[in-house]
Amino acid sequence: MTNRTGTASALTLSLGLAAALALAGTVALGLTLPATVEQGEYSRLIAIHPGLAWASYLAFGVTAAASALWLWPRTRSSRWDLLAGSSAEIGVVFTALTLATGSIWGRPTWGVWWVWDARLTLSALMLALYLGYLALRRVPAPVDVRARRSAIAALLAVAVVPVNHFAVEWWRTLHQGRSLAQTTPGNDLDGIFVGVMLLGFLAMTLVYCWLLVHRVRVARLEDRLDEQSLAVALDERRREAVLAP
Amino acid sequence: MWRDAVLVAGKDLRIEARSRVATNQVAPFAVLVLVLFAVALDADRRVLEQAAAGLLWVAVLLSTLLAVHRAQGVESAEGTGDALRLSGLDPAGIFLGKAAAVAVQLLALEVLLGVGVVVLYDIDPAGLGTLALTAGAATVGLAAAGTLYGVLATRSRVRETLLPLLLLPVVAPVLIAATRASEAALAGDPLGAAPQWLGLLGVFAVMYVGFGVVAFGPLMEEA
Amino acid sequence: MNGYVAAGYGITLLTLAAYALRVVWRGRSLSRAASEAASGPPVESS
Numbered sequence: 001m002t003n004r005t006g007t008a009s010a011l012t013l014s015l016g017l018a019a020a021l022a023l024a025g026t027v028a029l030g031l032t033l034p035a036t037v038e039q040g041e042y043s044r045l046i047a048i049h050p051g052l053a054w055a056s057y058l059a060f061g062v063t064a065a066a067s068a069l070w071l072w073p074r075t076r077s078s079r080w081d082l083l084a085g086s087s088a089e090i091g092v093v094f095t096a097l098t099l100a101t102g103s104i105w106g107r108p109t110w111g112v113w114w115v116w117d118a119r120l121t122l123s124a125l126m127l128a129l130y131l132g133y134l135a136l137r138r139v140p141a142p143v144d145v146r147a148r149r150s151a152i153a154a155l156l157a158v159a160v161v162p163v164n165h166f167a168v169e170w171w172r173t174l175h176q177g178r179s180l181a182q183t184t185p186g187n188d189l190d191g192i193f194v195g196v197m198l199l200g201f202l203a204m205t206l207v208y209c210w211l212l213v214h215r216v217r218v219a220r221l222e223d224r225l226d227e228q229s230l231a232v233a234l235d236e237r238r239r240e241a242v243l244a245p
Numbered sequence: 246m247w248r249d250a251v252l253v254a255g256k257d258l259r260i261e262a263r264s265r266v267a268t269n270q271v272a273p274f275a276v277l278v279l280v281l282f283a284v285a286l287d288a289d290r291r292v293l294e295q296a297a298a299g300l301l302w303v304a305v306l307l308s309t310l311l312a313v314h315r316a317q318g319v320e321s322a323e324g325t326g327d328a329l330r331l332s333g334l335d336p337a338g339i340f341l342g343k344a345a346a347v348a349v350q351l352l353a354l355e356v357l358l359g360v361g362v363v364v365l366y367d368i369d370p371a372g373l374g375t376l377a378l379t380a381g382a383a384t385v386g387l388a389a390a391g392t393l394y395g396v397l398a399t400r401s402r403v404r405e406t407l408l409p410l411l412l413l414p415v416v417a418p419v420l421i422a423a424t425r426a427s428e429a430a431l432a433g434d435p436l437g438a439a440p441q442w443l444g445l446l447g448v449f450a451v452m453y454v455g456f457g458v459v460a461f462g463p464l465m466e467e468a
Numbered sequence: 469m470n471g472y473v474a475a476g477y478g479i480t481l482l483t484l485a486a487y488a489l490r491v492v493w494r495g496r497s498l499s500r501a502a503s504e505a506a507s508g509p510p511v512e513s514s
Contacts, residue, residue: 007495027477041470048480093487097480104476128414135410139403152460153397153411159456160415163449167418170441171425207484214491221498228502 007217015210022203029196042108046193049101051200052094055208059091060130067154070147081147084154085137086215088130090208095127121168129157143223246338253334253342258349260319267350271311275354278304279361293366298427301362302420308354310409312347313391317399336462340392344457348388355380372430375439379430382446383423389453390415396464422446
């Protein structure tokens with residue numbers, strides 16, 4: 001296609017098709033999972049929730065790696081900056097969905113929408129961290145200034161995740177006798193559950209990759225248009241200056 | 246580097262001493278937060294006693310935001326930031342100096358808030374050694390992270406709203422660890438959990454001082 | 469089907485679809501704007 005409109009290509013078409021197929025399979029199999037004794041039908045959420053969580057970790061991992069590649073002088077390229085920002089945005093979507101589906105699962109299982117469980121708290125903190133990162137990226141600045149600033153912020157955010165992990169882990173285990181591990185899914189898994197869960201991982205990974213390719217291309221277009229409009233504006237000013245008496 | 250740090254810290258502290266913003270505005274604000282917590286919790290002695298450590302550290306966190314705004318605001322006014330950049334001082338030294346100035350103010354504030362908690366919430370001060378260690382480690386971490394994120398968010402028109410969003414999730418582990426360590430100290434540390442939390446605070450402080458020394462230069466150049 | 473399960477699947481699929489549509493549409497409108505800006509001088513400074 002010579003007259004391509006949009007950010008699609010052969011790559012995104014095949015990725016998108018694979019993602020759609022895997023997602024459809026996950027939903028179809030997930031909804032027909034047998035009800036378990038402990039959790040009843042709610043165990044069906046296992047097809048999507050762990051996959052979403054995995055995709056969010058993957059997205060933030062990619063952000064950190066891309067930021068490091070930008071900061072390393074030999075591999076510095078604007079593509080890493082765009083990749084880092086795009087991946088973080090998709091990661092925020094996946095983290096929000098992880099929290100939403102976890103909450104929906106927790107309400108009938110634990111009886112409350114939210115439990116101050118270590119993993120939940122950590123996910124919520126990570127969501128806040130990356131919302132801050134995205135807000136920082138939206139601050140108007142020259143492209144390379146924005147890239148340096150956000151690459152450093154991304155690495156700072158990743159560095160604090162293990163500290164956060166230990167803080168919430170110790171906090172919850174020291175202050176709460178009853179461990180939630182007994183009621184989380186994972187203990188009563190048998191073959192079919194593991195299989196569907198893995199399919200969910202695959203589906204969410206494919207969805208992430210497909211979104212990422214599109215999002216990076218959108219980010220590149222955004223930057224190019226910004227530059228163009230700046231050039232046009234400069235050009236107009238120059239012409240005005242020549243015309244002025 | 247160290248000489249530059251002392252110079253910058255002295256400069257910032259002298260500015261604060263002369264402008265009296267810290268003593269006339271930040272300190273009353275922090276005490277006001279304590280009073281507001283008591284009002285919100287219906288001045289219930291038992292609840293206040295249980296929550297005292299957490300409320301104290303939330304008040305410290307909010308005051309940290311103000312102190313960091315001040316520390317950056319001093320530089321963005323009248324181009325002194327450019328002067329600082331052109332002064333040839335070591336960026337790592339500037340970072341350490343600014344963080345040290347913030348840390349000194351925070352420590353003074355924590356002493357004030359500690360007295361406030363004892364008086365207003367009727368807390369029996371116990372485990373003063375552990376409390377002092379907690380305050381020291383937490384303050385170094387808060388000041389370092391605050392100064393670093395302060396320069397990250399500076400020169401932006403949305404600084405006032407951007408800084409809390411960036412800084413608060415990062416210092417969440419400091420809030421958790423400092424609160425638990427203080428609670429343990431006040432309770433006489435029956436579980437022996439305080440050293441664990443102090444270790445976490447120490448790791449955080451060392452991490453962010455290290456990041457600041459490395460990253461402050463590149464961040465300041467572009468700002 | 470159970471309401472909670474339906475809500476979990478629904479919210480996931482709807483959010484992903486909405487986000488994907490937003491990204492793709494934005495890509496279309498931006499690339500249209502980019503090709504207009506590239507081919508000849510802009511008629512209006514819009």
